[in-house]
Amino acid sequence: MAEVKNSGLLRSDTGILQSKDACVVIVRTEWNAAIVDELEKGCRSALEKAGAHVQDVITVPGAFEIPFGIKAYWEVHKYKDDRPRAFIALGCVLRGDTPHFEYVCRAVTDGILQLNMLLPVPTIFGVLTVDNQQQADERIGGRHGHKGEEAAITALKMISLLKSFKQPTAP
Numbered sequence: 001m002a003e004v005k006n007s008g009l010l011r012s013d014t015g016i017l018q019s020k021d022a023c024v025v026i027v028r029t030e031w032n033a034a035i036v037d038e039l040e041k042g043c044r045s046a047l048e049k050a051g052a053h054v055q056d057v058i059t060v061p062g063a064f065e066i067p068f069g070i071k072a073y074w075e076v077h078k079y080k081d082d083r084p085r086a087f088i089a090l091g092c093v094l095r096g097d098t099p100h101f102e103y104v105c106r107a108v109t110d111g112i113l114q115l116n117m118l119l120p121v122p123t124i125f126g127v128l129t130v131d132n133q134q135q136a137d138e139r140i141g142g143r144h145g146h147k148g149e150e151a152a153i154t155a156l157k158m159i160s161l162l163k164s165f166k167q168p169t170a171p
Contacts, residue, residue, distance in 0.1 A: 022052035022159050024152070025084040027069045029091035031062045038140040039090045039126060042148030050156055055084055063091040063127055064104050067111025074119055084121060085162075086155040090148065091127040092136055105129045122158035126151030 024047060028036050044054055060069040066089045077083045089112055095101045108127055115123040126147055130136045138144045 022047075022050070022085050022156055023055040023082060024052060024086050024088055024155055025056045025058065025070075025073060026054055026088045026090060027058045027060060027066050027073070028089075029060055029062050029066065032092040032094060032136070035092040035128065035136045035140060036090055039092070039128070039148035039151070042140065042146040043088055043090065043126065043152045044148075046149040046152035047156070050152075052152075052156060055082065062104070063093050063108040066091060066108055066127070067115055070112075070115055070123055071119075074121075085159045086121050087115070087119075087123040088126050088151045088155050089123060090151065093127065093129050094133070094136065095131045101129075121162070122155065124151045124155045124158070 026040060026043060028040055030036075040057070047054060056073070058069050058073055060066055070087045070089065073087075074084070089108070091108070093101060093104050093108070109125070112123050112125050112127075128136055128139050128147060130139070139147045
């Protein structure tokens with residue numbers, strides 16, 4: 001089972017370098033707003049602690065629309081000096097009584113994967129796909145950690161990884 005204690009992500013700042021210029025855009029959903037609000041709070045807190053800042057928060061109706069929101073934002077900002085260094089997708093899809101859950105989860109997962117292959121900046125998956133409210137609560141500060149914080153730290157590590165590719169190596 002994936003539990004926060006099984007990961008070194010939060011125990012190590014390895015890979016987080018010079019976060020002060022890390023401009024991050026959060027794309028969040030309207031659905032399950034109370035849960036997504038908590039994800040965003042944790043995300044913002046972790047970014048601020050590292051000295052990074054949230055450049056913008058884009059709200060889309062649901063998880064299905066997250067990839068479009070990210071791609072559209074990138075297209076408008078990609079040539080600007082303040083273009084984002086990473087996107088963080090935040091949402092929560094709760095299982096219902098129909099197969100809709102599987103379709104939405106697959107679509108947002110595939111969409112974020114495609115963005116990571118197409119855009120020159122990372123898109124971090126901070127979308128909870130859970131069976132019930134209890135599972136969501138366990139992932140916004142419960143026994144499974146805080147997925148909003150984890151998404152922020154992952155974004156900072158990916159930004160640093162990209163920077164490391166661009167730095168000249170010593171002879």
